Amino acid sequence: MRATLFGGPGDITVGERPDPRLETPTDAVVRVTLGCVCGSDLWYYRGVNPHALGPIGHEFIGVVEQVGADVTTLRPGDLVVAPFTYCDGTCANCAAGWTGNCLHGGSFGNHGIDGGQGEFVRVPYADATLVKVPGGGHSDTTLKSLLALSDVMCTGHHAAVSAGIEPGATVAVVGDGAVGLCAVIAAKRLGADRIIALSRNPTRQALAREFGATDIVIERGDDVTKLIMDMTGGLGVDAALECVGTGQSMATAFSIARVGSIVGAIGVPHDSVVPIDTVIFRNVGLRGGVAPARRYIPELLDDVLAGRVNPGLVFDYETDLDGIADAYTAMIERRATKSLVRISAGQ
Amino acid sequence: MRATLFGGPGDITVGERPDPRLETPTDAVVRVTLGCVCGSDLWYYRGVNPHALGPIGHEFIGVVEQVGADVTTLRPGDLVVAPFTYCDGTCANCAAGWTGNCLHGGSFGNHGIDGGQGEFVRVPYADATLVKVPGGGHSDTTLKSLLALSDVMCTGHHAAVSAGIEPGATVAVVGDGAVGLCAVIAAKRLGADRIIALSRNPTRQALAREFGATDIVIERGDDVTKLIMDMTGGLGVDAALECVGTGQSMATAFSIARVGSIVGAIGVPHDSVVPIDTVIFRNVGLRGGVAPARRYIPELLDDVLAGRVNPGLVFDYETDLDGIADAYTAMIERRATKSLVRISAGQ
Numbered sequence: 263m264r265a266t267l268f269g270g271p272g273d274i275t276v277g278e279r280p281d282p283r284l285e286t287p288t289d290a291v292v293r294v295t296l297g298c299v300c301g302s303d304l305w306y307y308r309g310v311n312p313h314a315l316g317p318i319g320h321e322f323i324g325v326v327e328q329v330g331a332d333v334t335t336l337r338p339g340d341l342v343v344a345p346f347t348y349c350d351g352t353c354a355n356c357a358a359g360w361t362g363n364c365l366h367g368g369s370f371g372n373h374g375i376d377g378g379q380g381e382f383v384r385v386p387y388a389d390a391t392l393v394k395v396p397g398g399g400h401s402d403t404t405l406k407s408l409l410a411l412s413d414v415m416c417t418g419h420h421a422a423v424s425a426g427i428e429p430g431a432t433v434a435v436v437g438d439g440a441v442g443l444c445a446v447i448a449a450k451r452l453g454a455d456r457i458i459a460l461s462r463n464p465t466r467q468a469l470a471r472e473f474g475a476t477d478i479v480i481e482r483g484d485d486v487t488k489l490i491m492d493m494t495g496g497l498g499v500d501a502a503l504e505c506v507g508t509g510q511s512m513a514t515a516f517s518i519a520r521v522g523s524i525v526g527a528i529g530v531p532h533d534s535v536v537p538i539d540t541v542i543f544r545n546v547g548l549r550g551g552v553a554p555a556r557r558y559i560p561e562l563l564d565d566v567l568a569g570r571v572n573p574g575l576v577f578d579y580e581t582d583l584d585g586i587a588d589a590y591t592a593m594i595e596r597r598a599t600k601s602l603v604r605i606s607a608g609q
Numbered sequence: 610m611r612a613t614l615f616g617g618p619g620d621i622t623v624g625e626r627p628d629p630r631l632e633t634p635t636d637a638v639v640r641v642t643l644g645c646v647c648g649s650d651l652w653y654y655r656g657v658n659p660h661a662l663g664p665i666g667h668e669f670i671g672v673v674e675q676v677g678a679d680v681t682t683l684r685p686g687d688l689v690v691a692p693f694t695y696c697d698g699t700c701a702n703c704a705a706g707w708t709g710n711c712l713h714g715g716s717f718g719n720h721g722i723d724g725g726q727g728e729f730v731r732v733p734y735a736d737a738t739l740v741k742v743p744g745g746g747h748s749d750t751t752l753k754s755l756l757a758l759s760d761v762m763c764t765g766h767h768a769a770v771s772a773g774i775e776p777g778a779t780v781a782v783v784g785d786g787a788v789g790l791c792a793v794i795a796a797k798r799l800g801a802d803r804i805i806a807l808s809r810n811p812t813r814q815a816l817a818r819e820f821g822a823t824d825i826v827i828e829r830g831d832d833v834t835k836l837i838m839d840m841t842g843g844l845g846v847d848a849a850l851e852c853v854g855t856g857q858s859m860a861t862a863f864s865i866a867r868v869g870s871i872v873g874a875i876g877v878p879h880d881s882v883v884p885i886d887t888v889i890f891r892n893v894g895l896r897g898g899v900a901p902a903r904r905y906i907p908e909l910l911d912d913v914l915a916g917r918v919n920p921g922l923v924f925d926y927e928t929d930l931d932g933i934a935d936a937y938t939a940m941i942e943r944r945a946t947k948s949l950v951r952i953s954a955g956q
Contacts, residue, residue: 360868545899551890
């Protein structure tokens with residue numbers, strides 16, 4: 263099969279890989295229809311975070327091609343959403359709902375597991391990992407939103423859930439990448455009344471507003487803290503969502519968080535430092551991390567299919583497998599918020 | 610009146626202060642019966658944290674001496690517990706339950722407010738701040754436990770509540786000071802099945818067991834992590850309570866916390882660093898801080914009066930006002946877990 267290969271920092275090509283086959287009775291092989299490039303892929307591309315050489319990509323939807331003898335909930339031809347991590351569904355962490363921390367799981371597109379930026383993927387623990395999409399004849403708009411459930415929508419939702427957003431809340435979203443934009447959707451979905459999006463990019467500002475942001479602020483650093491404190495009567499927001507993963511974004515999130523609130527953080531940390539004095543002296547908590555996407559997908563899927571949320575709008579660039587290298591550089595150069603890759607036809 | 614005076618690091622004496630008087634109609638003046646020395650007082654004594662020169666001490670119980678014209682719930686002669694911070698009970702933070710972060714509040718025994726290690730204290734917002742103790746003729750044992758509600762029992766409870774302890778949980782308490790010991794009580798009270806206390810001190814180990822600890826571990830650093838992971842099937846504890854405030858204790862708490870759990874932290878931070886990779890890659894949260902003691906006291910008071918909890922056992926040294934300097938050095942030299950100071954007679 264043809265698949266995107268990571269050859270080291272800055273080196274993304276399309277090459278040949280062995281066709282995946284069933285290796286255990288709980289496997290499925292999925293033909294990837296839509297894949298995409300994640301912000302975390304860019305950290306590998308830039309050489310900031312390590313990634314095994316070989317297949318890459320952890321977000322995809324596709325059609326089940328083959329199932330192992332023990333797979334009971336899926337059949338060839340089923341349209342499925344893959345969460346960005348596979349999981350056995352039975353370990354202590356899965357049982358507690360932390361499917362992204364499965365004791366026997368891992369991420370697609372790394373450490374020898376096929377990537378979502380290739381034609382086929384062997385999916386371990388297929389029953390536990392994949393979510394079947396009911397119905398058929400879904401529009402391209404719907405399919406893009408289903409693809410967003412693979413990672414970014416679940417990750418934005420995890421920031422919102424982690425921060426404990428309640429109906430009527432005032433929320434600030436730090437970060438206007440695809441995850442930050444999905445966090446706006448999630449905040450609105452959980453009933454936030456006021457959603458302040460931090461963004462300097464007109465395209466992303468517009469999308470944030472479409473997703474439910476009520477306020478856009480372009481300030482940064484101390485200025486944004488002062489502004490948001492002023493906007494909230496000097497108290498700060500009920501929930502600050504940290505959707506970047508840098509020291510500055512973490513500092514900003516804590517600086518605008520109301521006493522007793524929780525910063526919901528999902529950014530892969532780079533130079534992040536948690537301001538412990540704010541934790542202790544203002545009782546501002548910190549929760550978040552790798553999203554338990556498999557746990558979240560079913561409820562979000564319902565909303566996508568009902569047209570209540572449309573996270574697929576984060577894809578503002580698209581190409582096919584041959585264009586994968588530019589799919590990366592478009593995001594690096596900020597020509598794209600998030601790049602969609604059409605791998606094969608059908609649904 | 611006579612009161613303990615902080616004259617700078619290492620300088621604790623008893624001196625004369627003006628008798629406090631009502632300054633606003635919402636004030637009360639309380640005659641202190643029992644006060645004590647807090648672990649945080651030792652940071653001032655050591656010169657590590659700043660403290661205004663003058664009165665000191667933020668934990669006390671006593672008898673109402675005078676009330677302002679607008680005080681409606683208290684009368685002279687009432688026995689009261691003072692939370693370590695005063696609060697107006699009406700600001701946005703108080704309304705949300707964060708009485709320790711009152712927008713118009715502050716700590717006793719600092720910045721010109723009388724301290725609990727003196728004969729009398731003017732208490733601002735007396736109705737909102739003080740908790741009246743019902744009944745009379747309380748035993749000395751009960752009175753000591755009421756004194757513990759002023760800070761350490763509420764603070765240990767805050768660690769436990771912040772960590773989200775649920776019935777049946779396995780909990781580890783990092784720190785065997787008075788607050789850590791009270792956190793053991795709190796964990797048991799919230800229904801923890803297994804409570805692992807980290808302590809190398811035989812006296813404190815015995816008290817931890819009396820309070821409900823099921824396991825005592827003496828290891829530190831990597832050894833304690835390995836041991837507790839082994840004790841919990843490789844998963845870690847459902848709740849780790851950080852009751853010290855140092856880098857090592859914070860690192861230990863995070864290292865033994867189960868995926869998806871919350872570290873409940875109340876230690877005043879010194880060289881604490883939050884391991885952000887554990888937060889993100891293991892979904893271990895962090896909550897805690899200055900305890901909203903005023904919110905917690907009523908429910909804990911019920912348990913003290915009913916004899917269900919006995920946090921006063923943390924006092925293993927006592928003296929009177931003239932002995933205050935040794936009350937500090939006894940704790941510094943670890944002759945005492947926590948020093949009680951008998952200021953005046955009666956209840």
